[in-house]
Amino acid sequence: MSVRLTVTDGESGARFTDVVGVLTSWTGGVLCVTRRTGAEVRIPESSLVAGKVVPAAPARRRGPAATAAELDRAAARAWPPVVSERLGGWELRAAGGFTRRANSVLPLGDPGMPVRDALRRVAAWYAERGLPAYIQVSTGAEGTQELLAAELAEHGWTQEVSAEIRIAALAPLADLDADVSRVVLSRDLDDAWLARYQRSASGEPAPEVVRVLSGGPSVWFATVPATIANTEETEGTEEHGAAVAPAAIGRCVVDGRWAGFTAVETDPLLRRRGLATAAMTALARKALQEGASAAYLQVETDNDGARALYEGMGFTTHHSYHHWRAPHENHR
Known part of the structure; x- marks a missing residue:
């Protein structure tokens, strides 16, 4: 629904505002509306001006059609x-x-x-x-x-x-002008990849970590190896047992028309150099070869850096x- 109501503040007095979302209850003189983001708004009946039913989703949405x-x-x-x-x-x-x-x-x-x-x-x-x-x-x-x-x-x-589920057409992602020459793709989850993965970099990963990351219809791992070229990059490397953490990593699961991107991470000292983009581009090209045509990923709403990166790649929010x-x- 779209609900119009009056609100009052100390500066401008009464004014109108609109709330759009799902009406989840109307009891005790209060309407509860859940916005697209998941936030709940409580609206006293006394402030209502008008309301109307609207479609649950826009008629057209950028990106692949999907429920x-x-x-x-x-x-x-x-x-x-x-x-x-x-x-x-x-x-x-x-x-x-x-x-x-x-x-x-x-x-x-x-x-x-x-x-x-x-x-x-x-x-x-x-x-x-x-x-x-x-x-x-x-x-x-x-x-x-x-x-x-x-x-x-x-x-x-x-x-x-x-978090948000974001979607994009896969072909434009595969066509990004990114240096994929250093990206290594593998079916195997190795110690070096895990050394960069933030949820296991502090020590030996639990068996559940490996089981989850290795699971899925068609799983690919991307690694951008560390290059010990200058002092800054040397300081940015980390060790995980005998493995040196790569400069960047990524994971993609191909499942029919969908290519799902997860675990895209970069050495904090090597960010803003296109390494994450290169990893995702290489994975996208592999997913296209396997017949996928659409991409999705999940990103927490407070991760502003990742959200900006994905917006630049053409990903738009489908739902939360x-x-x-x-x-x-x-x-x-």
Whole structure:
């Protein structure tokens, strides 16, 4: 809906403003509207001026045509859990705590029972594995889960992290003017690649890390080797056991028409040199060879540097997703 309301501030007095989102409740004289970003707005009836139903998503959107459910499923296949279990249309996923994406519920359907009962089952399932219970909820597109987010809030769950799924046509990404001559592509996840990956660079990676990163329909790893050419670059290298951390890395999972990019990282001292772009361009060219035509990636909303990089490559936001955590007493 698009809702017009009056607001009052000390400087300009009463004025009009608009709120666009999904109406999740209207009780006790208050409307609750969830914006595209997942933020909830509470609107007193007394401030209402007008309202109308609007499409859930723009008629035209830059980038490949896709539903939120299609993208969420593709992203889940590209970042698979170590163990999973179905609860109706919900998938419970766990990977020893390695990333929320692999340790959260993907609720793409009805759980087959009242939500309150499903949440108890979810909390118990994760408690058995010594993990906090998370549910990944999408917002901002047709068929996303604003109503579920409102129910989670009612049951005391809290939203911890928000991210965007961004999409782009793959061919323009593969055509970027990037120096790919130094990029090495491999099917194998080696120690050098892991030495640059921020979630494992501090020591020996847990088995779950390797399982998740190596999983997916068709996985490629990109490495830009470190070049010990000057003092600055020497200081920027790190060791992971006997392996020297590369200058940059990336990962791509090809799944039908989709190429999903993850784990794009660069040595902090070597940023703004086009290394991440080179890694992604090389991966995009490989994905095109395997028949993919569209690209997606996931980026947290507070990662301004990465968002700027991806915008420059032509990625636009398709929808947002959020990880909601169970109340503490539910996962002791």
